[in-house]
Amino acid sequence: EGGAGAQAALLFQLDEPDAPNQPWPIKIMLTAANGVVPFPCSRADAPPSVAAVWEDVLITLGQAALLFPPLGCAAPQDGYFGCPLAAAEAHAFLSVHADLLEAAGYAVVRPDWWGSAPPGAVTLEAGLLEQQKVASEFDLNAKVGLTWNVLFNGETVTRAELELLLAAESPLVFFRGRWLLIDTRRLQEALRLLKRRQVENVTALQVVRMTLGLDSGGHGLEVTGCKGASWLDALIGRLDGSRPFGLLPPPSGFCGELRPYQLRGFSWLVFLRRLGLGACLADDMGLGKTVQALALLLHEKAAGQSRPALLVGPMSILGNWLREARRFAPGLRCRLHHGADRPRGADFGASLKNMDLVITSYTLLYRDYADFRRVAWSGVILDEAQNIKNPGTRQAQAARALQASYRIALTGTPMENHVGELWSVMDFLNPGLLGSRGDFRERFWRPIQAGADLAARSRLRRATAPFILRRLKTDRQIIADLPEKTENRVYCPLTREQAQLYQETLESFQNGLVGLEGLERRGSILAVLTRLKQICNHPANYFDDGRPLAARSGKLLRLEEMIEESFAGGESVLIFTQYAKMGHLLRRRLCQAFAMEMPFLHGSLSLKERDNIVRGFQESAEPQAFILSLKAGGTGLNLTRASRVFHYDRWWNPAVENQATDRAFRIGQTRDVMVHKFICGGTLEDRIDAMIESKTALAGEIVNSGETFLTELSNEELADVLKLSVDEGFL
Structure with a gap:
C-alpha cells in the first residue's frame, strides 16, 4: 500500500x-x-x-x-x-x-508541465498569393494561391525539424530548449504536406472556412491563420474579432438614436451582409434587436435595394414590428401578411409592388410557402429564431428553402435545450457552414453532450463566433439606464384539498407504473407530471367542478396577497402560467378579488385583440395586473409598465422563463424589476427546482432539457422526486 x-x-x-x-x-x-x-x-x-x-x-x-x-x-x-x-x-x-x-x-x-499540456499542437498557417486583382475586399469568390507553413506549438518548423522530431525513439522530445510530447500521426501528415511543395488554388471563401476551423483543406490539420494577401488577412481579422471593423453612421431616415452598442450591431450586420454571410443577432432581451434590424433595412434601401425583405416571427410580435417600423423607420413601406383576406397566388405577387418589408408569421410561412418561395427576397429576417430550432419542422424547412440575398436571425436564445439546436439556426443563416446535420452531431453535438472531447466546445465557438453577436443587458458597459432585476422563490404550502388530490394521484400513478416500459412508461410519467403540477396550481386546474376558487390553493392565496402589496406600492404586475386553463381561472378569481378587469393574453386571441390589451396595459395610469400564457406572451412583447413578474407555475427551462421575465426587464424600464417564482414546498416542484439549480453553470451555457429527464429515472428515484413531504404543512 x-x-x-x-x-x-x-x-x-x-x-x-x-x-x-x-x-x-x-x-x-x-x-x-x-x-x-x-x-x-x-x-x-x-x-x-x-x-x-x-x-x-x-x-x-x-x-x-x-x-x-x-x-x-x-x-x-x-x-x-x-x-x-x-x-x-x-x-x-x-x-x-x-x-x-x-x-x-x-x-x-511528475514534471510540472506534464498533465497540464496536451501533445504539442501541429497546425497549419496559410501563405497567400494574390493571383488576380481583387475588385472588392468583400469578394469571397476571388481566387488566391495557397502555400503552407507548419506550426508546432505555435512556432514555425522546417521540413528538417519535422524529420528530426519523427526520428525520435520516444514521443518525449527535446525541442528548442524544452521537453514536449508529440503527436506522431499529425507530424507525419504535416511532413507529407511540406514534401509536396505545390501552390493550391482556392477561393477566398475557402480560406475563411479553413481559418474558422470548418475546413482543413483536405489535410486533416487545423488551420490557425493566414499571411500574405493583406486584404484577406484583414477581412479574417474582422471576422474573428482580432481586428475592429469600421462603424457606420446611422442610416438615412432612421428616427431616433442608436446607442453605441446598437450602432456596432447595425454595422456588424452590414459587414456580414456585404460578404453574403448570414448573421445571428443574439442580444439579450430588451437591448433593441428590432431597431438594429430596421437600421439595416434602411441602409439597404439607401443603397438602392428595390426588392422587399421578408420578416417572419410569432404572431404575437407582428404588430410590434409594424409599430416599431413606423416609429424608427417611417420611410420603410411595410405590409402585414396575415388574416383570412390576405392575398394569395397572383394577388400575392402584386401586393409586393413598392414594398420594402413584408411581415408574416411562422405558421403562414409554411401554409403560404407556395407564394413565398416564388419571390427572390432581398433578405429574410427571422425574429425569435428559436422557432426553427427543430430542423425537421415544416416552418424550419420552409425558412431554409427561401430565396434571399442575405439572412438574419434574431433571438435571445440561440439554444434553449441543447447545442444541437444551434445547427438549425446556423444552417438557415449559412447553409453547409457546419456541415450536414449528421456531421454536426458526430463532430460537435455528441462530444459536447458526453463531455468526452473538451476541445469540441472551443471548436464550435470558434466556428460560430464570427456569425453570432451577443450582448447582455446586465453588463453596465453595454447599457447604463437599465435597472437590475432581482429574482426570488416564493414557497407556498398546499391546501388540504390539494394535498389529498396530490397523494391520491401519485398513488394511482405508482400502482399503474409497475410493468410499464419504453414509450408507454415515458408517456405515463409525463402525464402524471402535468397532473401534479396542475394540482399544485389549483384543484380546478386539474378538475373544475364549478365550485368557488377562493381559499383552495396555497399559490393563489399568496398571489392575491402579493398583488395587493404591489398595487399598494403603485406597481403593475405580469403573471405567467403555462396552462391556458389556469390563466382563465386566474382571471376569473382575480377580477372578482380586486373588482377590476385583468386581461389574459393567450394563443386564441386575434392580433387586434392582443394589440389592444397590450396597449391598454402599457398606457394605464393606474396599477394593473396582466395575465399571460407563457407560450403566447413569453416573447416579442414590450411590457415595461410592469415592475413585478410572477411565474405562477414553472416551465423548468431557464431560457423560456427568462424570455418571459424580459417582457418587463428591457429598455424603457425605469424601475427595478422583481421576479417571483412560485413553488409548492414539499412537492415535485420543490425537488425539480433544486435539481435544476444544481446545474446552473450548464444551464447558462447550453440550457437544460426541462422535465423530460425525469422519464429516465428509475422507479425508486422517481418516487423520491414526486413524493409529498407532509412536514411542509398544509393550509
Whole structure:
C-alpha cells in the first residue's frame, strides 16, 4: 500500500534532463515525520524512524517494482538513489505506470508541465498569393494561391525539424530548449504536406472556412491563420474579432438614436451582409434587436435595394414590428401578411409592388410557402429564431428553402435545450457552414453532450463566433439606464384539498407504473407530471367542478396577497402560467378579488385583440395586473409598465422563463424589476427546482432539457422526486 508503516512512505520523483540524449532520473525518496528525505543506501544510513521499519521499506520497494520493473534496478546514483530511464521508459512511466503507483498508495511527483499540456499542437498557417486583382475586399469568390507553413506549438518548423522530431525513439522530445510530447500521426501528415511543395488554388471563401476551423483543406490539420494577401488577412481579422471593423453612421431616415452598442450591431450586420454571410443577432432581451434590424433595412434601401425583405416571427410580435417600423423607420413601406383576406397566388405577387418589408408569421410561412418561395427576397429576417430550432419542422424547412440575398436571425436564445439546436439556426443563416446535420452531431453535438472531447466546445465557438453577436443587458458597459432585476422563490404550502388530490394521484400513478416500459412508461410519467403540477396550481386546474376558487390553493392565496402589496406600492404586475386553463381561472378569481378587469393574453386571441390589451396595459395610469400564457406572451412583447413578474407555475427551462421575465426587464424600464417564482414546498416542484439549480453553470451555457429527464429515472428515484413531504404543512 505504498507505505512502510506510520514512520515512512515511498515517493517516486521523475525529473526531466537539461539536454537531449541524457537519462531521465527517477529518484526514490521517503516521506517521514520530518518531511521528505533521500532514500538511505542501508539501514545504517537511515534515520531511526526509518531504520525501525527497514524490512518493510524494502518489501514496499519490491512491490513497487512489480508495477514499474525498472525500479527493481534502483541503486545509488550520482547525487540520488534510484535509476536512470531512457526517454521511452520515462514516457511509459508518465503515461501509464505513475497512475498505477498512485492507485496503489505511493506518492509520485511528475514534471510540472506534464498533465497540464496536451501533445504539442501541429497546425497549419496559410501563405497567400494574390493571383488576380481583387475588385472588392468583400469578394469571397476571388481566387488566391495557397502555400503552407507548419506550426508546432505555435512556432514555425522546417521540413528538417519535422524529420528530426519523427526520428525520435520516444514521443518525449527535446525541442528548442524544452521537453514536449508529440503527436506522431499529425507530424507525419504535416511532413507529407511540406514534401509536396505545390501552390493550391482556392477561393477566398475557402480560406475563411479553413481559418474558422470548418475546413482543413483536405489535410486533416487545423488551420490557425493566414499571411500574405493583406486584404484577406484583414477581412479574417474582422471576422474573428482580432481586428475592429469600421462603424457606420446611422442610416438615412432612421428616427431616433442608436446607442453605441446598437450602432456596432447595425454595422456588424452590414459587414456580414456585404460578404453574403448570414448573421445571428443574439442580444439579450430588451437591448433593441428590432431597431438594429430596421437600421439595416434602411441602409439597404439607401443603397438602392428595390426588392422587399421578408420578416417572419410569432404572431404575437407582428404588430410590434409594424409599430416599431413606423416609429424608427417611417420611410420603410411595410405590409402585414396575415388574416383570412390576405392575398394569395397572383394577388400575392402584386401586393409586393413598392414594398420594402413584408411581415408574416411562422405558421403562414409554411401554409403560404407556395407564394413565398416564388419571390427572390432581398433578405429574410427571422425574429425569435428559436422557432426553427427543430430542423425537421415544416416552418424550419420552409425558412431554409427561401430565396434571399442575405439572412438574419434574431433571438435571445440561440439554444434553449441543447447545442444541437444551434445547427438549425446556423444552417438557415449559412447553409453547409457546419456541415450536414449528421456531421454536426458526430463532430460537435455528441462530444459536447458526453463531455468526452473538451476541445469540441472551443471548436464550435470558434466556428460560430464570427456569425453570432451577443450582448447582455446586465453588463453596465453595454447599457447604463437599465435597472437590475432581482429574482426570488416564493414557497407556498398546499391546501388540504390539494394535498389529498396530490397523494391520491401519485398513488394511482405508482400502482399503474409497475410493468410499464419504453414509450408507454415515458408517456405515463409525463402525464402524471402535468397532473401534479396542475394540482399544485389549483384543484380546478386539474378538475373544475364549478365550485368557488377562493381559499383552495396555497399559490393563489399568496398571489392575491402579493398583488395587493404591489398595487399598494403603485406597481403593475405580469403573471405567467403555462396552462391556458389556469390563466382563465386566474382571471376569473382575480377580477372578482380586486373588482377590476385583468386581461389574459393567450394563443386564441386575434392580433387586434392582443394589440389592444397590450396597449391598454402599457398606457394605464393606474396599477394593473396582466395575465399571460407563457407560450403566447413569453416573447416579442414590450411590457415595461410592469415592475413585478410572477411565474405562477414553472416551465423548468431557464431560457423560456427568462424570455418571459424580459417582457418587463428591457429598455424603457425605469424601475427595478422583481421576479417571483412560485413553488409548492414539499412537492415535485420543490425537488425539480433544486435539481435544476444544481446545474446552473450548464444551464447558462447550453440550457437544460426541462422535465423530460425525469422519464429516465428509475422507479425508486422517481418516487423520491414526486413524493409529498407532509412536514411542509398544509393550509
